[in-house]
Amino acid sequence: MSGPSAPSTRPREPFDRRIARAVQAVTGRALGPHQTAIVRIGFSLTWLVFLLRELPHRHEMYGPDGPWSWELARRLTADNRAFTVLMWSDGRVWFEVVYGLAVLSAALLLVGWHTRAVSVVFMVGVLSLQNRSVFLGDGGDNVLHLAAIYLVLTRCGQVWSLDARRAARRSASRAAGKADRGPREDIAGPLLWTVLGGFLLATTWFSDITGEWWLPVLLWVLWLGHGLWWLVCRLAPGEPRTLLDVLANLTHNAALVVIMAEVCLIYATAGWYKIQGSRWQDGTALYYPLHLDYFSPWPALSELLGASGIMVLLLTYGTVIVQIAFPFTLFHRKAKNVLLVAMMLEHAGIAVLLGLPVFSLAMISADAVFLPTAFLVALGARVARGRDRVLGRRSAGTLPEQRRAGEEHGPRTLVG
Amino acid sequence: MDADVGRDIDADVDRGVETGAETGTDAAETGVDAGVEPGVESVPAGSGGGIMALSLPYQVVAAVALAVAGVFVCVHLAMVFLHVAPSNTLTKRHGQAVDDWIYPEFEQNWKLFAPNPLQQNVSVEVRAEVVTAGDGRRTTDWIDLTAQDAEAIRHNPLPSHTQQNELRRAVDFYLNSHSDDGTPNGTRGQLSEDYMRRIAMLRLDGLASLEGADVRRVQLRAVTRPVPAPRWSTEKNDHTASYRDFPWWRVTDADLPDGAARSRAEAAAPSRTEASR
Numbered sequence: 001m002s003g004p005s006a007p008s009t010r011p012r013e014p015f016d017r018r019i020a021r022a023v024q025a026v027t028g029r030a031l032g033p034h035q036t037a038i039v040r041i042g043f044s045l046t047w048l049v050f051l052l053r054e055l056p057h058r059h060e061m062y063g064p065d066g067p068w069s070w071e072l073a074r075r076l077t078a079d080n081r082a083f084t085v086l087m088w089s090d091g092r093v094w095f096e097v098v099y100g101l102a103v104l105s106a107a108l109l110l111v112g113w114h115t116r117a118v119s120v121v122f123m124v125g126v127l128s129l130q131n132r133s134v135f136l137g138d139g140g141d142n143v144l145h146l147a148a149i150y151l152v153l154t155r156c157g158q159v160w161s162l163d164a165r166r167a168a169r170r171s172a173s174r175a176a177g178k179a180d181r182g183p184r185e186d187i188a189g190p191l192l193w194t195v196l197g198g199f200l201l202a203t204t205w206f207s208d209i210t211g212e213w214w215l216p217v218l219l220w221v222l223w224l225g226h227g228l229w230w231l232v233c234r235l236a237p238g239e240p241r242t243l244l245d246v247l248a249n250l251t252h253n254a255a256l257v258v259i260m261a262e263v264c265l266i267y268a269t270a271g272w273y274k275i276q277g278s279r280w281q282d283g284t285a286l287y288y289p290l291h292l293d294y295f296s297p298w299p300a301l302s303e304l305l306g307a308s309g310i311m312v313l314l315l316t317y318g319t320v321i322v323q324i325a326f327p328f329t330l331f332h333r334k335a336k337n338v339l340l341v342a343m344m345l346e347h348a349g350i351a352v353l354l355g356l357p358v359f360s361l362a363m364i365s366a367d368a369v370f371l372p373t374a375f376l377v378a379l380g381a382r383v384a385r386g387r388d389r390v391l392g393r394r395s396a397g398t399l400p401e402q403r404r405a406g407e408e409h410g411p412r413t414l415v416g
Numbered sequence: 417m418d419a420d421v422g423r424d425i426d427a428d429v430d431r432g433v434e435t436g437a438e439t440g441t442d443a444a445e446t447g448v449d450a451g452v453e454p455g456v457e458s459v460p461a462g463s464g465g466g467i468m469a470l471s472l473p474y475q476v477v478a479a480v481a482l483a484v485a486g487v488f489v490c491v492h493l494a495m496v497f498l499h500v501a502p503s504n505t506l507t508k509r510h511g512q513a514v515d516d517w518i519y520p521e522f523e524q525n526w527k528l529f530a531p532n533p534l535q536q537n538v539s540v541e542v543r544a545e546v547v548t549a550g551d552g553r554r555t556t557d558w559i560d561l562t563a564q565d566a567e568a569i570r571h572n573p574l575p576s577h578t579q580q581n582e583l584r585r586a587v588d589f590y591l592n593s594h595s596d597d598g599t600p601n602g603t604r605g606q607l608s609e610d611y612m613r614r615i616a617m618l619r620l621d622g623l624a625s626l627e628g629a630d631v632r633r634v635q636l637r638a639v640t641r642p643v644p645a646p647r648w649s650t651e652k653n654d655h656t657a658s659y660r661d662f663p664w665w666r667v668t669d670a671d672l673p674d675g676a677a678r679s680r681a682e683a684a685a686p687s688r689t690e691a692s693r
Contacts, residue, residue, distance in 0.1 A: 023467055028467070029465075057576050065674060083521060135611070136582060139528055142525065239471060243478060250482055258492060258493065261493050265493075269527065270528045270530060277533075279535070280530070284649065285529065288534065288643050293562060293565070294566070294580055297571060297573070307647070355572065
């Protein structure tokens with residue numbers, strides 16, 4: 001619909017027209033539907049894997065009687081005002097409820113069930129558990145913490161979600177001439193909204209021990225916004241609905257920019273601080289983490305890699321070069337993709353070598369925001385075919401997706 | 417090259433499939449049928465959407481929203497940049513404003529293994545003064561708690577945060593919140609002492625050798641052992657261990673793994689922990 005003009009006409013287009021087209025693009029569409037979806041899937045999978053892996057350790061990590069006890073957390077959060085609903089009660093039951101909801105929200109966000117509402121619960125779960133025991137986290141938790149907040153502002157369920165499937169079925173039945181809002185109208189949405197309203201009231205009630213003021217305000221805005229959207233869709237489907245759609249697109253696109261900039265800042269910071277270190281300069285840096293007790297799950301493998309001075313030098317310099325170069329390669333599509341592969345492979349290596357699989361999965365999820373649309377679409381089609389084969393279903397409808405991929409590939413944007 | 421990424425991502429997505437990560441095929445139908453981006457909240461069919469589809473008053477609202485979003489993104493990114501950047505003219509002048517914006521939810525640290533990777537193994541060891549029914553009061557040998565962690569991480573494809581981060585970051589927190597002579601800096605110093613003591617008691621609680629013994633006092637120490645220089649390096653580093661002893665601490669009920677609940681009941685008196693020392 002927002003059919004970008006052919007690349008050949010672009011240079012001749014007057015400046016004001018280009019601005020108008022850009023404004024129309026950021027208000028008319030939620031850009032990067034596949035990228036935001038893969039980021040959503042990546043981070044929800046990361047958190048789900050993490051929570052399930054830590055299930056036996058959950059009391060020690062976040063429970064009221066863990067080493068970082070509820071009382072210690074209360075004294076710290078009273079000082080730093082971090083958001084956590086675990087401060088509402090020191091009861092074991094409340095803790096189990098919050099942990100359970102965190103697991104549930106991660107699973108539901110993964111499959112994209114009522115994505116926006118669930119993403120809010122996901123954020124509350126991530127913030128509550130992480131802020132409850134801040135001294136347990138590492139870089140992976142840190143990036144997940146940020147992503148959980150930013151994802152709330154995106155329309156990350158546009159593709160690869162149960163929501164998208166429901167929307168597709170609805171529009172298919174509409175096209176077939178059936179009554180649109182018949183008996184099969186979704187009641188889970190309004191129900192979810194009501195339940196979350198209850199939680200919101202509780203958050204407001206406990207606002208002096210829950211964290212800083214802006215998070216409850218954000219939750220209220222989101223909750224009221226949902227209610228308004230529901231009403232407007234039914235009572236004023238004309239311009240008011242288009243306006244709300246524009247506001248949601250704007251918020252999505254702004255959040256997407258922030259997510260992409262965050263990834264750049266992560267690599268820029270990691271790279272630029274490294275070149276100031278003597279070990280990164282003399283090319284031996286990689287050797288040291290391989291010989292730390294906490295980061296050498298496979299000593300033989302670490303020993304093998306660390307045995308060659310040249311290998312260590314190449315990997316050490318390579319890491320610094322890739323990290324510093326990455327933000328600048330965004331201006332060149334091919335170079336960006338090459339570095340993206342390099343960084344993802346490096347993180348896959350870190351997952352095994354340094355024993356940091358959750359950290360690596362979180363970082364790869366963040367990197368995924370820069371994956372090319374054509375690749376993501378092809379990946380989606382392949383996964384769909386695989387799923388159909390496994391389930392013995394007849395594969396149907398892959399062709400339109402391919403065709404659409406061709407169209408999407410047109411504008412060579414950062415996101416594309 | 418894309419195929420390489422494919423292998424990476426495949427692994428992740430494959431795991432998502434069975435839980436029902438609905439793939440592009442379904443969504444594509446909407447995109448084609450309605451001619452709009454497939455989406456839950458896609459614009460009504462027939463309407464082009466975007467700011468062009470609005471009348472002037474609505475356009476004004478949309479334009480204001482665009483401006484607000486733009487400013488917000490710029491300010492936020494500037495704040496995050498200043499937060500991760502080294503101390504500079506701006507942060508020296510307006511550091512408080514940056515901190516107010518960033519903390520606590522947007523705090524971040526990406527100096528991953530930078531400027532230099534850690535080049536020493538820091539181990540935490542503990543010894544306890546115990547009273548047993550049979551032979552009275554005695555002091556145990558030093559028990560290496562970090563070695564327990566290392567043992568748990570060895571050959572473990574998915575180490576737990578309790579093994580990899582708990583003790584490691586707790587001792588970091590302790591060392592950062594104490595001056596060199598061991599005096600705690602403010603609240604955080606106090607908190608880190610309570611935390612270290614509770615971790616130590618939890619670990620001691622699981623030891624068979626202390627079965628039935630009543631732990632009266634504990635002492636911790638941090639042992640720093642430099643990683644030996646690589647064999648292929650001409651460098652010779654000194655790899656003798658250095659020790660930093662923490663003070664002896666009297667153990668109270670609040671330090672016991674199951675004692676937190678009990679102590680909370682009497683937490684009405686906030687000076688209790690200080691008084692008990």
